[in-house]
Amino acid sequence: MRVLVTGGAGYIGSHTVVQLVAAGHQPVVVDSFVNSRPSVIARLEELTGEQIETHSFDLRDADKTSALFAEGGFDAVIHFAGLKAVGESSQIPLEYYDNNLGATFSLVEAMRRHGVRTIVFSSSATVYGEAAPVPYVEDYEPLAASSPYGRTKVMQERILSDVAATGELQVALLRYFNPVGAHPSGRIGEDPQGVPNNLMPFIAQVAVGRRQRLQVFGDDYPTPDGTPLRDYIHVEDLAAGHVAALEHLAAHPDLAVRAWNLGGGRGTSVLEMITAFEAASGRPIPYEIAPRRAGDLAAFWADATRAETELGWRAERTIEQMCADTWRWQSGNPQGYPG
Ligand SMILES: NC(=O)c1ccc[n+]([C@@H]2O[C@H](COP(=O)([O-])OP(=O)(O)OC[C@H]3O[C@@H](n4cnc5c(N)ncnc54)[C@H](O)[C@@H]3O)[C@@H](O)[C@H]2O)c1
Numbered sequence: 001m002r003v004l005v006t007g008g009a010g011y012i013g014s015h016t017v018v019q020l021v022a023a024g025h026q027p028v029v030v031d032s033f034v035n036s037r038p039s040v041i042a043r044l045e046e047l048t049g050e051q052i053e054t055h056s057f058d059l060r061d062a063d064k065t066s067a068l069f070a071e072g073g074f075d076a077v078i079h080f081a082g083l084k085a086v087g088e089s090s091q092i093p094l095e096y097y098d099n100n101l102g103a104t105f106s107l108v109e110a111m112r113r114h115g116v117r118t119i120v121f122s123s124s125a126t127v128y129g130e131a132a133p134v135p136y137v138e139d140y141e142p143l144a145a146s147s148p149y150g151r152t153k154v155m156q157e158r159i160l161s162d163v164a165a166t167g168e169l170q171v172a173l174l175r176y177f178n179p180v181g182a183h184p185s186g187r188i189g190e191d192p193q194g195v196p197n198n199l200m201p202f203i204a205q206v207a208v209g210r211r212q213r214l215q216v217f218g219d220d221y222p223t224p225d226g227t228p229l230r231d232y233i234h235v236e237d238l239a240a241g242h243v244a245a246l247e248h249l250a251a252h253p254d255l256a257v258r259a260w261n262l263g264g265g266r267g268t269s270v271l272e273m274i275t276a277f278e279a280a281s282g283r284p285i286p287y288e289i290a291p292r293r294a295g296d297l298a299a300f301w302a303d304a305t306r307a308e309t310e311l312g313w314r315a316e317r318t319i320e321q322m323c324a325d326t327w328r329w330q331s332g333n334p335q336g337y338p339g
Contacts, residue, residue: 001250002026002073004116006059006107007080008052009036011190012122012179014044015239016078018188021048023243030068031081032058034099035193037337043187059103062110069114076118076249078242079107082152085197086126086295089149100152104159112168118249120172120242123157125231125263125300126150127175135303138175138259146295157259164257171256172245177231177263177302179238181322182329189329190235191336199270200232200277200322204330207283214285216270218292223299229267231301234317234325238262244313263302264315273319280323281331 003020007013008029014036020027029041029052044052057064059081082100083089089096111119128136129144143154157173164171180200182189196202205211219226241262249255274285308314 001075001246002028003246004028004030004068004072004074004077005080006030006077006103007082009033009038009040009054010080012176012235012238013078013080014040014188015183015235016080016242017044017052018047018183019236019239019243021050025243025246028053028055028072028074030055030057030059032056034058035083037191037339039337039339040188043337047183047185047187059106060099062106065106065110066113069110069116072114074116076120076246077107077111077116078120078246079104080122082122084149086147086149087197089147089152093148096148096152101155101159104156108160108163108169112163117168118170118246119160120174120245120249121156121160123173123175123259124150124153125175125177125261125302127154127157128300130297134300135265136261136300137303138261138306161257167256170249170253171258172249173257173259174241174245175259175261176238177233177261179235180232180326181234181236181317182325183236184325184328186325186328186332189326189333191333199230199273200326203274203277203285204326206285207277207281207327208330208334210334212286214274214287215290216287217290217296219289220292221298223269225269225271227270228296229269229299229301231263231266232268232273232319232322233262233264233315234322236325237315237317241307241311241313244311248311260307260311261302261304262307262315263304265302265304267299267301268319273323276319277323277327280320281327
């Protein structure tokens with residue numbers, strides 16, 4: 001399939017591009033580079049041995065988006081593009097609603113106009129909100145996120161589902177848990193701009209000497225060691241989940257819309273992750289206990305059985321592999337991607 005990958009220069013999109021090529025598909029990247037570097041593309045070409053057709057513009061530009069589809073000959077879309085920092089979304093909510101919803105409107109309108117039906121959408125476990133019982137199951141309602149970022153995901157899920165109900169779209173809603181890790185080559189990985197919001201890139205930057213110490217936000221949660229439990233998933237497993245979902249939609253043209261959790265189905269604590277990273281890197285990770293962060297939940301993880309039963313997909317990689325691959329990327333690229 002010829003697949004348009006929006007946000008294909010970003011962390012998860014770049015890993016998915018490599019796996020699409022490996023699976024015999026032809027990815028085409030569109031990215032505004034608002035949160036990624038153009039030099040990613042050269043790394044993707046190095047890893048795949050293919051030229052990666054890349055278009056650099058903001059998807060909210062409806063004319064350019066429509067023109068891309070007019071020429072594109074796409075069979076399907078994987079839609080990663082969006083702003084994703086939970087904390088920042090409370091400071092600049094309008095930018096989050098405008099970017100994330102605006103990009104989706106423009107994209108879906110172009111798909112409709114040019115007869116492309118199939119879309120795999122990057123959703124998040126954040127759509128389950130604070131009241132959902134753990135483990136999270138896909139049929140849980142009502143979806144209710146606790147940040148503007150999360151609400152853009154709930155809204156995009158609703159918009160895509162409503163259009164799917166008309167028969168004009170076929171939609172996979174992939175709800176990611178906590179993506180970490182990097183391609184085993186160490187050539188592509190997570191490269192946050194500024195201070196990392198997530199645990200793993202922060203740990204990696206401490207290990208490589210870019211930051212002095214990690215803050216652990218709360219050690220008095222009702223968990224075995226008092227620190228929060230999260231369901232970490234290796235980005236390579238996550239990328240494979242996209243290929244599986246894409247191929248599932250192609251094989252089931254009557255399927256209108258379906259949500260799948262992409263998680264490992266178990267929780268790992270912050271302290272367990274620090275210990276595993278120290279072992280993988282051979283570096284100490286100095287940390288201090290800081291107050292809890294507003295909005296952080298004690299523990300959640302996926303019920304991942306639906307993806308296994310229906311997509312034949314399962315998270316395979318261990319916490320040790322997540323740490324080893326992150327370290328290979330971070331130690332080989334201490335300052336992230338060049339320009
Ligand atoms: N990384 C996570 O922890 C996580 C968890 C759950 C869901 N997600 C979702 O998965 C998707 C990919 O996440 P990621 O971690 O790879 O993020 P990322 O920021 O690395 O990648 C997103 C890419 O989209 C591009 N982009 C943003 N707005 C755009 C626009 N209007 N037009 C064109 N390009 C645009 C950015 O430049 C970037 O390259 C996002 O939608 C994110 O919300 C991520």
